[in-house]
Amino acid sequence: MTMSDQQYESGKPPAKLRDVAEMAGVSIATASKALNGRVHVHPATRDKVLRTAEKLSFAGKISSKHTGTVGLITSDLDGRFSIPILMGAEDAFGTGRVSVMLCDARGDSIREQYHLQALLEKNVDGLILVGSTTDPRKSLGHDLPVPVVYVYAPSEDPTDLSLVPDDRQAGAEAAVYLVRSGRSRIAHITGDVAYTAARDRAAGVEAALAEAKLPLAGGETLYGAWSESWGRTATERLINGGVDFDAILCGSDQIARGALEILREHQIAVPSQVAVMGLDNWHLFVEGGRPLLTSVDMNLEGLGRAAAQRLSEAIGGQVAQGIERMPCKLVVRESA
Amino acid sequence: MTMSDQQYESGKPPAKLRDVAEMAGVSIATASKALNGRVHVHPATRDKVLRTAEKLSFAGKISSKHTGTVGLITSDLDGRFSIPILMGAEDAFGTGRVSVMLCDARGDSIREQYHLQALLEKNVDGLILVGSTTDPRKSLGHDLPVPVVYVYAPSEDPTDLSLVPDDRQAGAEAAVYLVRSGRSRIAHITGDVAYTAARDRAAGVEAALAEAKLPLAGGETLYGAWSESWGRTATERLINGGVDFDAILCGSDQIARGALEILREHQIAVPSQVAVMGLDNWHLFVEGGRPLLTSVDMNLEGLGRAAAQRLSEAIGGQVAQGIERMPCKLVVRESA
Numbered sequence: 001m002t003m004s005d006q007q008y009e010s011g012k013p014p015a016k017l018r019d020v021a022e023m024a025g026v027s028i029a030t031a032s033k034a035l036n037g038r039v040h041v042h043p044a045t046r047d048k049v050l051r052t053a054e055k056l057s058f059a060g061k062i063s064s065k066h067t068g069t070v071g072l073i074t075s076d077l078d079g080r081f082s083i084p085i086l087m088g089a090e091d092a093f094g095t096g097r098v099s100v101m102l103c104d105a106r107g108d109s110i111r112e113q114y115h116l117q118a119l120l121e122k123n124v125d126g127l128i129l130v131g132s133t134t135d136p137r138k139s140l141g142h143d144l145p146v147p148v149v150y151v152y153a154p155s156e157d158p159t160d161l162s163l164v165p166d167d168r169q170a171g172a173e174a175a176v177y178l179v180r181s182g183r184s185r186i187a188h189i190t191g192d193v194a195y196t197a198a199r200d201r202a203a204g205v206e207a208a209l210a211e212a213k214l215p216l217a218g219g220e221t222l223y224g225a226w227s228e229s230w231g232r233t234a235t236e237r238l239i240n241g242g243v244d245f246d247a248i249l250c251g252s253d254q255i256a257r258g259a260l261e262i263l264r265e266h267q268i269a270v271p272s273q274v275a276v277m278g279l280d281n282w283h284l285f286v287e288g289g290r291p292l293l294t295s296v297d298m299n300l301e302g303l304g305r306a307a308a309q310r311l312s313e314a315i316g317g318q319v320a321q322g323i324e325r326m327p328c329k330l331v332v333r334e335s336a
Numbered sequence: 337m338t339m340s341d342q343q344y345e346s347g348k349p350p351a352k353l354r355d356v357a358e359m360a361g362v363s364i365a366t367a368s369k370a371l372n373g374r375v376h377v378h379p380a381t382r383d384k385v386l387r388t389a390e391k392l393s394f395a396g397k398i399s400s401k402h403t404g405t406v407g408l409i410t411s412d413l414d415g416r417f418s419i420p421i422l423m424g425a426e427d428a429f430g431t432g433r434v435s436v437m438l439c440d441a442r443g444d445s446i447r448e449q450y451h452l453q454a455l456l457e458k459n460v461d462g463l464i465l466v467g468s469t470t471d472p473r474k475s476l477g478h479d480l481p482v483p484v485v486y487v488y489a490p491s492e493d494p495t496d497l498s499l500v501p502d503d504r505q506a507g508a509e510a511a512v513y514l515v516r517s518g519r520s521r522i523a524h525i526t527g528d529v530a531y532t533a534a535r536d537r538a539a540g541v542e543a544a545l546a547e548a549k550l551p552l553a554g555g556e557t558l559y560g561a562w563s564e565s566w567g568r569t570a571t572e573r574l575i576n577g578g579v580d581f582d583a584i585l586c587g588s589d590q591i592a593r594g595a596l597e598i599l600r601e602h603q604i605a606v607p608s609q610v611a612v613m614g615l616d617n618w619h620l621f622v623e624g625g626r627p628l629l630t631s632v633d634m635n636l637e638g639l640g641r642a643a644a645q646r647l648s649e650a651i652g653g654q655v656a657q658g659i660e661r662m663p664c665k666l667v668v669r670e671s672a
Binding site: 103 | 419432442446454565597601620624626
């Protein structure tokens with residue numbers, strides 16, 4: 001089968017968001033929020049919208065002309081981002097409707113091209129490209145026979161469609177939560193400044209504090225590494241440097257775990273004396289913290305669901321472009 | 337294309353292990369060890385064997401009659417096991433020769449059947465089934481048009497081929513290392529007794545201690561949960577119970593991290609007073625330990641490489657059966 005044989009023949013026209021909203025008896029805004037996995041939708045409403053979308057929209061989009069398979073190419077060696085995104089995408093397509101097939105490119109463009117050709121030869125209906133960081137990546141171009149959605153790492157080409165977590169909002173949300181709970185001397189310890197995610201999260205924190213007319217404790221964001229070890233080192237530095245702080249907002253849960261350890265060693269009570277927050281809400285790290293770590297969930301399954309929705313729309317001819325930033329969600333536990 | 341069209345036509349006969357050994361100038365035993373990712377092979381020798389195998393064996397096996405794709409169906413929600421196994425398999429097949437396509441069944445047999453059909457419709461050359469635990473699983477049966485290798489979770493059917501980490505050997509290896517480094521009062525804290533892995537690892541520990549004529553400190557294996565929290569609770573219990581111990585062998589790295597924390601709080605020096613070991617060698621947890629955690633690597637990429645080798649042999653007509661246990665490898669850091 002040649003590449004031209006793989007060109008999409010048009011199936012049934014895709015169901016519009018309006019149809020889903022009407023049939024589910026909700027507003028278009030609510031339907032959109034529910035499908036995007038946003039937070040402020042009642043679970044029962046969300047379920048209703050998702051069920052309706054599944055019946056109406058996706059059944060229409062994934063017509064019999066299609067193979068019911070989507071390729072996901074990832075460069076995420078731990079599976080940290082790609083497995084939840086894969087699961088979210090399959091849930092949105094509807095169980096038993098679409099198989100998402102994951103190939104691992106390991107951040108290597110030659111491997112990526114090889115897997116891309118293998119997936120196209122299998123006549124997948126579309127592609128989801130998942131990066132290992134939120135740093136922009138090269139576009140695959142527009143000569144492919146199937147639509148592509150970039151997830152987590154956005155494409156450098158603004159005419160591609162990319163879905164990324166809103167890291168700036170995540171940082172701001174965490175800072176606002178700390179301010180509202182009465183903290184006024186907030187330090188920010190985060191990962192490597194070379195990562196877009198570190199800078200975006202810090203920008204959100206700094207903007208939220210400026211808005212509240214509060215300075216950053218210690219005077220500046222402490223950039224370092226995405227590790228427990230850096231969380232420990234930086235927290236020691238704050239304490240030994242005599243910095244006056246009543247909260248530490250950490251750029252990742254691993255950094256926050258390091259901060260918790262050092263505060264405990266110095267017999268500084270969390271959260272009564274110092275509140276600690278992580279970002280990511282990675283279950284492996286939030287659940288082992290003492291106390292349990294308050295964090296911000298990056299909503300990776302929501303990213304996957306949105307990717308599936310956009311890919312279905314694109315397969316049906318409704319092609320979108322640009323970068324969509326998906327909101328993240330505060331998860332309050334014990335540490336803040 | 338119907339299922340019968342997918343039946344394997346025989347390609348070139350596969351290269352035998354003997355050919356690989358001869359061409360690489362090593363013994364058959366060494367070639368086998370190198371291909372299986374075992375430990376006692378010099379890296380240079382291993383590289384030579386792998387390169388030879390790639391040239392000779394796999395190039396022969398994955399003939400032009402095949403599609404150069406292998407399906408991997410996993411139930412591992414974190415990607416913890418499946419991503420390294422996938423990477424090992426691709427490395428063994430040879431970069432640019434085979435795309436391994438992963439589908440996530442989430443431990444659900446209906447999803448598994450759905451993905452299975454989707455992969456068979458894509459004419460994959462073979463299947464790798466990865467479980468989320470080492471507990472035995474139901475066989476897919478023998479009516480499939482392509483060979484199957486079960487990895488991590490063995491098939492209940494002894495006529496299937498299964499590759500699993502040798503958990504018993506891993507436990508024994510860790511215990512022997514502690515005994516040889518002079519420890520004689522070794523406690524064993526491990527996960528949920530319902531898991532085959534917990535019982536196998538404990539059996540290895542207990543057998544090695546019996547061999548050394550040493551009792552288990554505290555009198556019995558402490559089964560609990562695969563968590564940092566259980567590691568902390570059990571270690572507190574040992575200390576508060578007045579148990580005399582100079583080493584804690586933990587059934588997972590997460591449990592070991594909990595043990596390290598509590599020993600530190602009680603100002604018990606590691607490793608000088610008490611040695612601590614983990615099992616798994618999961619980089620996320622060993623690297624954050626204070627001190628860095630000595631552990632036993634489950635050699636997941638080696639499992640993947642062996643799966644690829646066995647699958648290639650089966651595709652070439654050499655079908656094996658039974659459970660092969662792959663050796664695990666001690667990784668010494670600071671904690672023991």
